Amino acid sequence: AQSVTQPDIHITVSEGASLELRCNYSYGATPYLFWYVQSPGQGLQLLLKYFSGDTLVQGIKGFEAEFKRSQSSFNLRKPSVHWSDAAEYFCAVGRPFGGSYIPTFGRGTSLIVHP
């Protein structure tokens, strides 16, 4: 069975500082990997995804993530955080199904941004 671990429940950074959110997954085959962001009262928005190919993936809002198969990790990074990045971030591993996928989510990391 697939699973995702996000070891940090909360992360606090200062505006302008760099950010790295950790994600480790367990999956028997080549995984589909995702990062989503959820702001209060909002649904999930896809930041980026990895299916295959280049292991460094660029996403929206200046985020990137790197797939490291040897470490079963897919950490999310941003070089300079903005106050508007404060939100809940979810890593997910997707099982391919019917031309789409069924994601299994981690419990999330809450990002707090200090001015």
Place this chain on the structure above:
Amino acid sequence: DAGVTQSPTHLIKTRGQQVTLRCSPKSGHDTVSWYQQALGQGPQFIFQYYEEEERQRGNFPDRFSGHQFPNYSSELNVNALLLGDSALYLCASSYSGEQFFGPGTRLTVL
């Protein structure tokens, strides 16, 4: 394009009651998935509907059922509500790929 819409936004029910949540998919999308997100947790997959049939189901009891209509909209029904069913229920639609999520319905069971 209105994106994925869900109704109602909030709902309060008592234990033992039944509830129906609704979802309208993004234009052009034919697949609808439902998720339950308990407080402080990530979303958990309930089931997925395609061509008006449930084609995949997560680890949820039969109290959770759904329906998809010819226009691809969908309903989630939960019978015999328990306190533990209190959560944010998310709907996501897709067409052969990325899932787009709605804002969710917040269900509170008292």
